[in-house]
Amino acid sequence: MHIRIRKEKFGYVLFDRETREHYFVSTQQTIESLSEKGIIGFLKSYYKVSEDLEYSFIFPPTNNLDLSAPVGIYLEISERCNMECRHCYKPTPKKVKALGTRVKKLLLNELACVGVFEIRLCGNEPTASPDFFEICQFIKDLGLYLGVNTNAYFDYTMSRKIIQLNPNFVAVSIDGNETTHDSIRRMGSYKKAVNFLEALSSTKIKRRINTVLSQLTIDKIGYTVQLANDLGTDVSFLPFRPIGRESSMKMDKYLTKESMYKAVSEITELREKYPNVRLLTYFDILDQKVIYHHSMDFNSPCPARKNGFISYYGDFFPCDFLRYLGDKFLCGNVYKNGFWRIWAESRVLKSFQAIEHQKCKECNFYMKKCYGGCVCGSKTSLDSIEDELCFINLL
Ligand SMILES: C[S@@+](CC[C@H](N)C(=O)[O-])C[C@H]1O[C@@H](n2cnc3c(N)ncnc32)[C@H](O)[C@@H]1O
Numbered sequence: 192m193h194i195r196i197r198k199e200k201f202g203y204v205l206f207d208r209e210t211r212e213h214y215f216v217s218t219q220q221t222i223e224s225l226s227e228k229g230i231i232g233f234l235k236s237y238y239k240v241s242e243d244l245e246y247s248f249i250f251p252p253t254n255n256l257d258l259s260a261p262v263g264i265y266l267e268i269s270e271r272c273n274m275e276c277r278h279c280y281k282p283t284p285k286k287v288k289a290l291g292t293r294v295k296k297l298l299l300n301e302l303a304c305v306g307v308f309e310i311r312l313c314g315n316e317p318t319a320s321p322d323f324f325e326i327c328q329f330i331k332d333l334g335l336y337l338g339v340n341t342n343a344y345f346d347y348t349m350s351r352k353i354i355q356l357n358p359n360f361v362a363v364s365i366d367g368n369e370t371t372h373d374s375i376r377r378m379g380s381y382k383k384a385v386n387f388l389e390a391l392s393s394t395k396i397k398r399r400i401n402t403v404l405s406q407l408t409i410d411k412i413g414y415t416v417q418l419a420n421d422l423g424t425d426v427s428f429l430p431f432r433p434i435g436r437e438s439s440m441k442m443d444k445y446l447t448k449e450s451m452y453k454a455v456s457e458i459t460e461l462r463e464k465y466p467n468v469r470l471l472t473y474f475d476i477l478d479q480k481v482i483y484h485h486s487m488d489f490n491s492p493c494p495a496r497k498n499g500f501i502s503y504y505g506d507f508f509p510c511d512f513l514r515y516l517g518d519k520f521l522c523g524n525v526y527k528n529g530f531w532r533i534w535a536e537s538r539v540l541k542s543f544q545a546i547e548h549q550k551c552k553e554c555n556f557y558m559k560k561c562y563g564g565c566v567c568g569s570k571t572s573l574d575s576i577e578d579e580l581c582f583i584n585l586l
């Protein structure tokens with residue numbers, strides 16, 4: 192176990208390099224325990240472990256921000272994708288100058304210097320980028336936690352090379368059974384994704400299946416969990432968001448709050464049947480045992496407040512989804528403004544972080560079982576965000 196510890200105005204962020212979990216700990220909590228037990232004693236009792244663990248400190252540049260730097264950055268290193276999935280929001284490539292490998296490395300250096308813990312390569316298909324391996328190795332050499340989101344539409348040689356690279360975390364998209372997946376994604380893509388997950392199962396790389404929940408996949412939840420159980424992975428069920436290139440998916444395939452309720456009920460039951468499979472989803476309010484554990488999470492209606500997304504062109508948004516709501520959430524361009532200035536000074540970012548989610552604030556589940564709805568799920572005014580997939584009124 193290796194815990195990275197970052198000093199903050201409110202206390203510390205603890206980031207576990209094995210599980211990828213992070214916790215916000217207040218100064219008071221830490222000081223009391225530290226004086227009693229010392230740092231190792233404090234960490235052992237915090238994580239409830241008896242074996243020895245390693246730790247290292249990160250000291251971000253002095254600042255007075257609520258959170259000195261993002262916990263993780265989702266980074267788009269590829270402009271291309273080898274698929275045209277029916278649900279995908281990915282944009283048409285811009286005809287502007289994009290990032291070269293040297294510039295990507297300068298950015299990664301800056302992210303490491305300011306104390307970011309994790310880089311997740313996502314967006315389009317990262318493995319389709321000619322500098323994929325070079326960038327991955329650079330991220331690892333900087334001591335950052337490396338995660339990769341992929342469709343795994345590649346051959347055996349590529350699969351072996353990724354395993355040799357040994358990223359910390361890999362998320363592979365699987366949308367239903369073979370017939371459904373191939374009809375949404377690409378003929379033959381299901382087999383490749385499953386083969387890659389099988390190959391990963393003999394390694395220590397943390398892995399997960401990502402499934403987009405829509406009317407196309409909602410009746411395949413049980414199938415996916417059984418598959419995850421066989422392959423030894425977690426599953427994250429992400430609700431389909433009708434944004435971006437959404438016109439490729441017909442409206443009758445969209446989720447409704449009724450179908451989201453049905454999906455969460457089924458997922459709750461499946462947790463009993465498959466206790467070894469970790470199932471993640473949204474609006475997870477039916478399961479008595481699920482507790483949203485981040486003790487101090489800035490009362491945010493959305494995890495984007497502690498993370499960030501940087502597009503292939505260097506545009507910074509609080510999350511990937513938000514770039515499809517027009518430029519109102521564009522916080523700046525990391526190549527023009529510098530990442531650090533955007534994080535510290537962007538008015539757009541601050542106004543996003545200040546958005547209040549009235550319905551959630553009144554909800555008993557808020558920050559206990561559910562971190563709230565998604566801004567991009569709100570079709571109404573951003574002053575009164577209500578995610579239309581929240582089914583609390585149906586309970
Ligand atoms: C944009 S992809 C990038 C990585 C890779 N190309 C893949 O498909 O896994 C990241 C995840 O977002 C999901 N996704 C794409 N469009 C979406 C949408 N409109 N709503 C919700 N999730 C979506 C994808 O299925 C995938 O699991």
Ligand code: SF4
Binds near residue numbers: 276
């Ligand atoms: S979901 Fe992933 S694989 Fe599919 S088109 Fe979008 S970026 Fe490409």
Ligand code: SF4
Binds near residue numbers: 474561578581582583
């Ligand atoms: S009101 Fe907000 S916190 Fe409560 S269940 Fe709905 S989205 Fe979650």
